[in-house]
Every structure is written in structure tokens, then in C-alpha cells.
Amino acid sequence: MKNPDEKGAAPPGVNARRRFLQGLALAGGAGAAHAAFGAWGGSTLSDAFADFFQQHYQRMTEAEISEAITRIERKAKRRYGVDIQCDTTPAQQGVVFGYAINVSKCRGYRDCVHACVRENNLSRDTQYIRVIEMDRDSTDLRHGDHYYDHEQVPLDGKYYLPMQCMHCDNPPCVKACPVEATWTEPDGIVVVDYDWCIGCRYCMTACPYQARHFNWGSPALPPEEINTATHYLGNRPRPAGVVEKCHFCVQRTRKGRQPACQEACPTGARIFGNLLDPDSEIRYVLANKAIFRLKEDLGTEPKFWYFRDK
Amino acid sequence: MLLLIVLLAGCWSAAGAAGPPPATSGTSTAATGSDWDWSGFSGLDDAPVTDRSGRGGKSTGLPVAPKIGETAVPDFDAPARKTYALFRGMPSFDVIPSQRDPGMHPCSNCHQWVLSDPRPRKLKQPHDNFELQHGLHGKGKFWCFTCHELSGKGGLKTLEGEKLEFADAYVLCSQCHVDQARDWVYGAHGKRVSGWQDKRQVLNCTACHYQHRPALKTRTPEPGPRVRMGLGRPPHWVEKDKRPEADRVTRAAWKTEAVPDEKTGLETRPEGRRDSLVENGDDEKS
Ligand code: SF4
Ligand code: SF4
Numbered sequence: 001m002k003n004p005d006e007k008g009a010a011p012p013g014v015n016a017r018r019r020f021l022q023g024l025a026l027a028g029g030a031g032a033a034h035a036a037f038g039a040w041g042g043s044t045l046s047d048a049f050a051d052f053f054q055q056h057y058q059r060m061t062e063a064e065i066s067e068a069i070t071r072i073e074r075k076a077k078r079r080y081g082v083d084i085q086c087d088t089t090p091a092q093q094g095v096v097f098g099y100a101i102n103v104s105k106c107r108g109y110r111d112c113v114h115a116c117v118r119e120n121n122l123s124r125d126t127q128y129i130r131v132i133e134m135d136r137d138s139t140d141l142r143h144g145d146h147y148y149d150h151e152q153v154p155l156d157g158k159y160y161l162p163m164q165c166m167h168c169d170n171p172p173c174v175k176a177c178p179v180e181a182t183w184t185e186p187d188g189i190v191v192v193d194y195d196w197c198i199g200c201r202y203c204m205t206a207c208p209y210q211a212r213h214f215n216w217g218s219p220a221l222p223p224e225e226i227n228t229a230t231h232y233l234g235n236r237p238r239p240a241g242v243v244e245k246c247h248f249c250v251q252r253t254r255k256g257r258q259p260a261c262q263e264a265c266p267t268g269a270r271i272f273g274n275l276l277d278p279d280s281e282i283r284y285v286l287a288n289k290a291i292f293r294l295k296e297d298l299g300t301e302p303k304f305w306y307f308r309d310k
Numbered sequence: 311m312l313l314l315i316v317l318l319a320g321c322w323s324a325a326g327a328a329g330p331p332p333a334t335s336g337t338s339t340a341a342t343g344s345d346w347d348w349s350g351f352s353g354l355d356d357a358p359v360t361d362r363s364g365r366g367g368k369s370t371g372l373p374v375a376p377k378i379g380e381t382a383v384p385d386f387d388a389p390a391r392k393t394y395a396l397f398r399g400m401p402s403f404d405v406i407p408s409q410r411d412p413g414m415h416p417c418s419n420c421h422q423w424v425l426s427d428p429r430p431r432k433l434k435q436p437h438d439n440f441e442l443q444h445g446l447h448g449k450g451k452f453w454c455f456t457c458h459e460l461s462g463k464g465g466l467k468t469l470e471g472e473k474l475e476f477a478d479a480y481v482l483c484s485q486c487h488v489d490q491a492r493d494w495v496y497g498a499h500g501k502r503v504s505g506w507q508d509k510r511q512v513l514n515c516t517a518c519h520y521q522h523r524p525a526l527k528t529r530t531p532e533p534g535p536r537v538r539m540g541l542g543r544p545p546h547w548v549e550k551d552k553r554p555e556a557d558r559v560t561r562a563a564w565k566t567e568a569v570p571d572e573k574t575g576l577e578t579r580p581e582g583r584r585d586s587l588v589e590n591g592d593d594e595k596s
Contacts, residue, residue: 102498110532127535147537152528256507267526268501268518279401280506281497289498307498 047071056180057193057232068195069232076237080223084237086230089254091187097248097303098188098275100285101162104309105269108133108153108160115264116164119249120235121227123219128246129261130210132161141294162270163294164261165190165211165246166302176206182243188275188303189248191233199241208295209302212245248272275303382408382516384503394481400495403510406503407477408517417464426464428455443523457482476516483515 054060054068069086076084113129122128132144136157144161154160167190174182174190181197184190204212218240230236231251238244249259253272257263262270273282282305285291289307296302384406393405430453433442444452458464459473466474469485484491493499494512501518504511519526 107526107528108531109529110534113534114532125536130535131531147534148531149534151530153531154528253506256505258502258504258506263503265501266518268499268513271497271502273497273506281502281510284496285498288496309493309499 047075051195054195056196058183065232072232072236076226080221080226080237082223082226082228084226084228084230086232086236087251088232089251091185091189092254094274094276096188096275097167097253098273098282098286098305099167099248099303100271100282100289100291100305100307102269102271102309103159103161103306105267106131106160106162107267107269108148108155108158109266111264111266112162112261112270115260116246118225119227119252119260120247121219121221121230121237123215123221125220126213126215126244128211128213129162129164132163133158134161161306162261163209163211164304165207165248166209166294166300166304167246167248169301169303170299172206172208172298172300173203173212176202178202185233185250187254189233189250189253190245191247191250192242192244193233194236194238194242194244197242199243201243203243208298208300212243214243215240381518381520382514384513384517385409386503388477391475391477394478396481396484396491397495401497401510403495403512405477405480405514406511406517408514417458421464426454426460428460443525444521477514479521480515483521 050067050071054071055064057065060068065088069088072086073084076082076086108131110129110131113127113131116122116128117124117126120128130146132141132146133148133155134141134144136159148155167184167188169184169188171184171190174184178200179196179198182190182192182203199214201212201214204210204214215238219238221237226237227235229251231247231254234247234250249257249261253259259272262272271281271285273280275282275286277283285307286305291305291307293302293305385408386406388407388409390404391407393403442452442454454464456469457466459467466476466479466482468474468482474481480491480494484494490499494515497510497512500515501513502510503513515521
């Protein structure tokens with residue numbers, strides 16, 4: 001486990017502490033090794049210990065969660081010099097989120113991609129949303145291209161298919177995780193506890209939609225661009241060596257707001273809402289449009305639909 | 311009178327077809343072609359960045375409204391208006407009016423003083439900066455006064471002659487675009503702003519479509535993902551035209567006649583996906 005600060009001039013004793021903690025962590029098992037000195041930078045000794053013994057999110061008591069939150073905010077302050085607010089807003093009753101995208105409307109602008117990057121404090125070399133340029137009359141994903149870089153879009157003879165985490169109802173990524181660091185919340189959002197994830201990347205292999213992204217290094221995150229309204233299971237700054245993915249902007253949607261991608265879409269191709277509300281727009285789309293989902297034959301039951309105008 | 315207009319419209323379209331093709335870049339011609347004040351039609355780039363959630367959350371620096379053509383800037387602070395019932399039993403929602411609604415219409419700068427010439431014709435000075443590219447409108451079937459009042463400040467009117475506020479432009483659009491209007495009313499077209507919860511607030515048609523040239527323009531996409539080592543286009547990736555015929559699943563293939571299999575009775579198609587599933591044995595097992 002590399003620490004980015006290690007090369008800097010550290011006062012004597014600091015490296016000894018690091019070595020000590022490293023030994024301790026290795027002895028204690030890989031389970032939370034990264035937490036003690038992940039890429040947070042400048043953890044104090046007590047924070048490092050507390051991080052090391054931090055429980056799984058679902059097993060923490062309220063007091064433990066609020067301590068963990070305080071630590072997260074303190075670490076962000078130390079690392080980025082920014083005051084973030086990390087909350088743990090729970091799922092609303094009677095809400096299961098779903099998403100529908102009108103592929104006739106999507107024009108491949110990638111506005112959603114960058115709204116997501118800004119909203120969710122993504123490392124600036126990571127993008128949760130991939131807009132795939134597809135040949136008209138074909139649904140063959142093998143020939144889709146998400147690196148397209150034209151002067152003008154949309155191109156004739158192409159259509160654009162945005163992909164992100166589908167929040168599967170039967171998620172293979174959750175089944176693959178050996179430490180249960182990823183699970184489905186009551187509102188249908190598949191989340192990751194970044195402090196519990198060991199970075200084994202099994203889930204990335206299990207996901208048929210390439211929706212998960214691994215932080216190979218510390219996220220490259222300009223401090224002045226940090227979104228300070230964060231959620232524990234959502235967009236709080238992540239350490240290096242963990243897996244992350246789209247979480248339907250849990251920090252927004254649980255407070256009744258739209259996800260950042262929906263808000264940024266200039267064509268109105270994105271429709272987000274509560275699947276349990278029979279009057280919601282998404283239910284109208286599901287009932288009245290010719291809808292399809294990607295790789296349906298795998299039985300992952302994505303809560304993410306696509307439709308066309310005609 | 312109506313007959314006369316229709317006849318003249320036909321002449322105008324014939325004349326237009328013979329003339330040089332109309333300029334396609336609306337804004338630039340508009341900006342340079344005359345000394346008119348077109349600020350009311352400016353794009354949205356200089357629109358103030360505000361939070362659209364209506365819940366006081368932090369703005370993420372997103373543009374306040376879509377950056378497409380000369381669309382109207384939605385006014386989120388405007389008082390709520392009563393929404394016209396376009397369909398029986400439709401859900402209730404608010405339509406966000408646009409900022410330039412009251413008295414900012416550039417035509418009325420002159421035409422509140424100068425009488426309009428109601429005859430459909432090819433527009434000349436000082437109207438040559440104005441482009442009407444609205445489907446059939448551009449072909450001379452429609453005319454300014456299909457949608458605008460002849461008198462007063464050039465407000466909107468329905469085909470039946472009822473007056474409309476600019477904020478209710480969706481009523482005008484829905485007279486012809488019924489399918490889109492239905493989708494818009496029920497939420498499958500258009501854009502919902504504010505949250506997914508609480509009272510639904512949607513943008514007016516003119517927030518995304520510039521009413522005189524409603525087709526969306528092309529534009530440069532934002533940058534794509536960084537190509538990670540070894541994760542570029544796969545080696546087998548070939549341009550569509552150079553691909554072998556068998557690799558293309560086309561609509562034509564889906565439309566081929568279904569043939570029932572002699573043994574199993576399953577319907578198979580000579581080409582297309584159904585066939586490959588059967589070959590893989592997926593269907594036979596179940
Ligand atoms: S799309 Fe991938 S990451 Fe998202 S829930 Fe499904 S399997 Fe998991
Ligand atoms: S990388 Fe994925 S599978 Fe491995 S611990 Fe993290 S969430 Fe679980």
C-alpha cells in the first residue's frame with residue numbers, strides 16, 4: 001500500500017508510526033488494511049486506529065456512524081482543506097428508484113457524464129456514465145464505441161446509448177463481493193461502503209455492464225471543485241484502492257432531487273422516478289412505450305430501461 | 311380571405327424553391343444581418359447559474375437550461391400559472407414560463423407602431439434576418455399569422471383564433487404535435503425540473519425548441535473517457551461498412567418471414583437473433 005505523502009519530508013517518528021501501523025494492519029488481516037493509511041493523507045494516529053476498527057456500515061450503531069462521519073469530514077478537511085457535510089439520509093418509505101432513457105432523444109453530447117463527475121467528486125480521469133455510439137439499426141454492443149470524438153454530434157446513421165450502473169434487482173456484483181461491501185438499499189440503489197471494500201475487484205468482473213470503476217490511485221480531485229454536500233454511501237471523497245460506481249446520486253435523490261445526469265441532460269432524454277408510484281413519469285413510460293433493457297437474458301433485472309419515440 | 315392567404319402561400323413556396331437556398335446559421339445571420347436588437351433571442355450561455363432543485367441545495371455549476379439554439383430562458387421565479395388541460399384527466403403540473411415573455415418580443419419593437427403586411431411572401435429587408443424553418447412552415451404552408459395575432463403586440467393565437475400568452479405556448483404546439491404533447495403531459499417527453507418528488511414542474515416547449523426552427527442543432531460533444539492502457543477499441547473493431555454481412559443484425563433481418571421448425575414447432579427466422587438462440591441450444595433445454 002503506497003502512501004502519496006511518503007516521499008515528502010516527514011518529521012522523524014512519522015514513518016516509524018506508519019511502519020508500525022502497517023505491520024499491525026497486515027497482522028490484523030487484509031480486511032481493513034487500507035483504511036488505516038489509505039490515500040487519505042495526514043491521518044492522525046487516533047483517526048487511523050478508529051478507521052481500522054470501523055465496522056461495516058449496516059452493523060454500526062448510530063453513535064459509531066456519527067463518529068465515522070466526523071472522521072470522514074475531518075479527513076476531507078485535512079486532505080483537501082474543504083469543509084464537507086457528510087450525511088446518512090436513509091431510504092424513503094415506499095420508494096424504489098428506476099431510470100428510463102429515450103434513445104431517440106439522446107444526442108451524444110456527454111453533458112450528463114461531466115455533471116456526474118462534478119456532482120460525485122469523481123477522480124477527473126474516471127467517468128461513471130459511458131455514452132455509446134451505436135450503428136443505426138443495430139443493437140450489437142460489440143460494435144459500440146464510447147471513445148467517439150467528433151466535431152459535431154449526433155452523426156448521421158448513429159444513435160447514442162448512455163450506460164451506467166443499472167441498479168440490478170438481481171445484482172451479480174453483490175453476490176460476487178466476498179466481504180459484503182456492496183449491497184442493495186431498500187430504495188433499490190446498489191451502494192458500496194468504501195471503507196469496507198477491500199479492493200479485490202471481483203464485483204467489477206461480475207458486473208455485465210462495466211459499471212464499476214477502480215481507484216488505482218488517490219482520486220485526482222481539485223479541492224476547489226469539490227461538491228461538499230455528500231452522503232456516506234454516495235459521493236464522499238473516496239480513498240485509493242476501492243471500487244465505486246453510480247449510486248443514483250443518493251445524496252440528492254433521497255431528498256427528492258433529481259440525479260445530476262437528469263438535471264444536466266439538455267434534451268430531456270432521461271427520466272428518473274419512483275417505480276412504486278403509479279402516477280410517476282417512469283411508470284407511464286414503462287406502460288406506454290416500447291421499452292428494452294440491456295442483456296436481459298442474463299436475468300440481472302436492471303432497473304434501467306431504454307425506449308424509443310416510435 | 312383565408313383562401314387568399316393559402317393561395318398566396320402556395321405562390322410564395324414556389325418562388326422560394328426557385329431562389330437560393332436559405333442560410334442555415336440562424337444566430338450569426340441574425341446578429342450581423344441588421345441593426346435590430348436580437349438580445350431577446352440570444353442563447354443561454356450567459357444565463358445565470360442557479361440551483362434548479364428548488365430545495366436550496368448547492369449548485370453544481372450546471373447551466374440553468376439547455377444550451378440549444380435560440381431557446382427561451384426559463385424563469386424559475388415566475389409565479390405559477392394555471393396549466394391548460396390538454397387531455398382529459400391529465401395529471402396536474404406546473405409549466406415554467408420563459409423570462410422574455412413580457413414585452414420582449416423583437417417583432418413588437420416595430421409592429422406595435424407599424425401595421426403588419428399579412429400576405430405570405432419571401433421576406434426581404436428588414437426581415438431577411440428572420441428564418442422560418444418550422445417543418446411545413448418553411449415550405450410556405452404556414453405563415454407568421456398562423457400562430458401570431460395580426461394586431462397588437464403580435465401575441466399568440468390558436469388556429470381557432472383564441473388569444474394565448476407566450477407562457478402558454480405549449481397549447482399552440484399541441485394543436486399539431488399531439489403525440490409529443492401527450493408524452494409531455496404524462497412525462498415521456500420534455501424535461502422535468504426541480505425534484506422527482508412533490509409537484510411536477512416541467513419546461514415549456516420553447517425552452518428546448520426554438521419555435522421558428524424547432525429542430526435541434528448538432529454540437530461538439532464533451533470529452534469522452536480516457537483510454538486506459540489496453541482498453542482502446544478492440545482489435546476486431548472495424549467500421550460498419552467494412553464488416554462482413556453476417557455481423558450485422560439489421561431491422562431487415564428481424565422482419566424476415568418466420569418459419570416453423572418441422573420437429574419442434576418453434577418459429578425460427580432465417581436470419582436474426584432468434585435463430586442463433588436456437589442454435590446455441592438455449593431454447594431447446596427449457
Ligand atoms: S449494473 Fe453492474 S454494478 Fe450495477 S447493480 Fe448491476 S451488476 Fe451491479
Ligand atoms: S472490490 Fe467489489 S467485490 Fe471486492 S470488496 Fe470491493 S465491493 Fe466487494
